[in-house]
Amino acid sequence: MIKTAFFTILTLVFFYIIWINNVFAPHETYEMPEQYKKIAEDDRYAKEGKQLFEQNCQACHSVRYDAVYPSAIQANPNLKALQEQYGKVLPRDVYESAFQAELAQLKESFGKVPPDLSTIYIAKGKEYLFNFILEPQKVLPGTSMPAVITGKPEETAKIISYLRSVSEPSSSEKAKRTLMGIGTIAYLVVMGVLIWIWRSRILKRMGLH
Amino acid sequence: MLGRIGKWIDERTHLSDLWRSQMVDYKVPKNLTFPYAFGVMALVAFAIQIISGIFLTMYYQPNVQTAFDSVNYTIMKEVPFMWLIRHVHAAGANFFLAIVYLHMFTGIYYNAYKKPRELTWIVGWLIFFVLLMTALSGYLLPWGQLSYWGMVVTTEIPTSIPGPLGEAISVWMKGGYELGQITLGRFFGLHIWLLPLILLGLVSLHLYLVRAAGISNPEGIEIDKKKEGVPFHPYMTLKEAAYVMGYLAVFFFFVFFYMHHFLPPDNFEPADPFKTPPHIAPEWYLLAFYTVFRSIPNKFLGFVAFSLILLLLLLLPFLDFSPYKSARRRSLFFAMYIVLVISSMALTILGAMPPTPTNAMLGLVFTAGLFSFFLSLPIISIIEWGWYKTRGGDKT
Numbered sequence: 001m002i003k004t005a006f007f008t009i010l011t012l013v014f015f016y017i018i019w020i021n022n023v024f025a026p027h028e029t030y031e032m033p034e035q036y037k038k039i040a041e042d043d044r045y046a047k048e049g050k051q052l053f054e055q056n057c058q059a060c061h062s063v064r065y066d067a068v069y070p071s072a073i074q075a076n077p078n079l080k081a082l083q084e085q086y087g088k089v090l091p092r093d094v095y096e097s098a099f100q101a102e103l104a105q106l107k108e109s110f111g112k113v114p115p116d117l118s119t120i121y122i123a124k125g126k127e128y129l130f131n132f133i134l135e136p137q138k139v140l141p142g143t144s145m146p147a148v149i150t151g152k153p154e155e156t157a158k159i160i161s162y163l164r165s166v167s168e169p170s171s172s173e174k175a176k177r178t179l180m181g182i183g184t185i186a187y188l189v190v191m192g193v194l195i196w197i198w199r200s201r202i203l204k205r206m207g208l209h
Numbered sequence: 210m211l212g213r214i215g216k217w218i219d220e221r222t223h224l225s226d227l228w229r230s231q232m233v234d235y236k237v238p239k240n241l242t243f244p245y246a247f248g249v250m251a252l253v254a255f256a257i258q259i260i261s262g263i264f265l266t267m268y269y270q271p272n273v274q275t276a277f278d279s280v281n282y283t284i285m286k287e288v289p290f291m292w293l294i295r296h297v298h299a300a301g302a303n304f305f306l307a308i309v310y311l312h313m314f315t316g317i318y319y320n321a322y323k324k325p326r327e328l329t330w331i332v333g334w335l336i337f338f339v340l341l342m343t344a345l346s347g348y349l350l351p352w353g354q355l356s357y358w359g360m361v362v363t364t365e366i367p368t369s370i371p372g373p374l375g376e377a378i379s380v381w382m383k384g385g386y387e388l389g390q391i392t393l394g395r396f397f398g399l400h401i402w403l404l405p406l407i408l409l410g411l412v413s414l415h416l417y418l419v420r421a422a423g424i425s426n427p428e429g430i431e432i433d434k435k436k437e438g439v440p441f442h443p444y445m446t447l448k449e450a451a452y453v454m455g456y457l458a459v460f461f462f463f464v465f466f467y468m469h470h471f472l473p474p475d476n477f478e479p480a481d482p483f484k485t486p487p488h489i490a491p492e493w494y495l496l497a498f499y500t501v502f503r504s505i506p507n508k509f510l511g512f513v514a515f516s517l518i519l520l521l522l523l524l525l526p527f528l529d530f531s532p533y534k535s536a537r538r539r540s541l542f543f544a545m546y547i548v549l550v551i552s553s554m555a556l557t558i559l560g561a562m563p564p565t566p567t568n569a570m571l572g573l574v575f576t577a578g579l580f581s582f583f584l585s586l587p588i589i590s591i592i593e594w595g596w597y598k599t600r601g602g603d604k605t
Contacts, residue, residue: 181461191454192455208439
């Protein structure tokens with residue numbers, strides 16, 4: 001009994017330490033005021049954020065998973081034909097070969113093609129993005145990202161809200177998933193209990209208990 | 210009608226005889242403890258990986274240009290419910306390895322590797338080894354930053370072998386001097402075909418051997434199955450079914466509510482050969498080996514040390530030749546088992562810490578602890594043979 005308790009607690013403590021000591025968690029933390037966090041997490045600002053993105057960021061950045069391409073590519077007459085052939089979200093190989101000239105132009109201006117921002121929200125988190133967009137040089141010295149909307153934290157938070165809406169499922173979808181999770185777990189627990197009750201009945205009848 | 214169809218089939222296949230002989234007439238000890246259920250849980254985890262993996266291959270594209278998008282767009286956003294399949298597969302890999310580790314430690318505790326079960330242990334070790342290879346190869350497939358750089362580090366391990374051999378192995382693994390399409394293609398092939406097929410064969414063999422050599426007993430005394438055993442079905446099947454339901458409930462709790470933990474954020478950036486991420490570390494199930502490798506100052510000796518640990522684990526049935534079985538009745542073995550458990554846990558936790566001199570020192574101490582467990586086994590066995598003889602061959 002003591003041994004069982006000892007090994008159970010040891011195992012649980014071990015997995016708990018491994019869990020909180022996650023090697024892949026971000027190593028730097030960034031500050032973000034609560035009011036802007038709320039904006040970034042709110043789906044309602046995503047639409048406005050997209051407009052702000054188009055005004056401030058789209059000159060160089062793409063959000064391919066939302067069919068948003070850098071302005072020069074968006075203006076290219078070939079884009080529409082390609083989208084009709086491959087769907088709105090172009091495959092990366094098609095995109096990179098069809099718009100080689102535009103991408104090379106961007107590369108020449110910045111030293112590398114500015115990254116696609118489809119999954120950047122999950123990769124970097126809202127706190128990092130908030131600080132980086134506001135003051136790029138302070139967070140990442142030497143970066144070729146210009147300070148486009150410095151001093152406008154609310155707009156920045158709205159842009160982050162848009163990027164989040166591309167990276168993450170919407171809040172209604174999240175609610176659905178939560179419900180699905182609760183349903184699945186409840187089903188498994190109920191089935192487990194029922195099997196256990198059924199088993200003890202069978203064993204009683206067999207005289208094995 | 211259904212009964213008649215069933216009877217028609219049974220007359221030709223004799224499946225009911227097989228069921229009776231293998232499930233009902235097959236007797237197992239009544240006193241099996243909870244940890245014995247880790248075996249069946251591992252089997253369930255394996256089935257989950259196979260099924261979710263098959264669905265993932267329908268949409269995944271093993272191409273350096275499109276792999277990342279096929280995972281993060283097609284699978285995560287485009288096709289309904291594929292996000293769930295990916296979450297199940299990613300969390301499932303972690304759970305599978307956790308359960309396999311628990312299963313191994315259970316086996317060591319109850320001395321389930323001893324005569325007549327040596328082959329069961331050896332086949333189990335092979336499963337563990339192939340499983341690690343499968344996990345490593347699968348890690349590359351999303352072609353994100355961590356996938357890419359994790360594999361760069363992994364393929365550098367063989368270069369610690371001096372001379373041209375290490376370099377040759379490294380190049381052979383990568384299929385070139387750099388990671389690229391060929392690497393992705395071959396790891397895809399390994400991950401979805403070769404390694405799972407080997408695993409399937411090994412798991413079948415493992416299950417057959419469990420049947421052939423019998424299940425061990427927590428008391429360490431082989432029972433007369435005809436007199437003391439209980440029928441496998443329904444006594445064990447229903448008990449384990451209930452445990453599996455509990456396991457799945459915990460599993461799906463993490464899949465639905467704590468998934469971000471199993472999909473590291475760095476891997477949501479596409480692989481970039483020109484940008485090294487600041488922190489590269491292996492997954493938790495490799496951290497113990499990683500710490501051993503890292504704590505020893507000489508790279509080659511580090512490589513030898515962690516290979517030796519794997520080898521000693523394989524040779525466990527031959528290192529321990531004591532007449533007694535199960536830590537329940539072996540106090541010396543129990544003490545060393547605690548050393549083993551504490552050392553492996555400490556090595557894993559140290560792997561997640563920054564490589565300071567203190568941590569390297571602690572790493573060496575616990576590496577020594579790990580080796581002392583294996584090396585103490587022959588000594589304990591000799592002592593216990595002495596006791597066995599003075600007691601006149603009494604195994605209790």
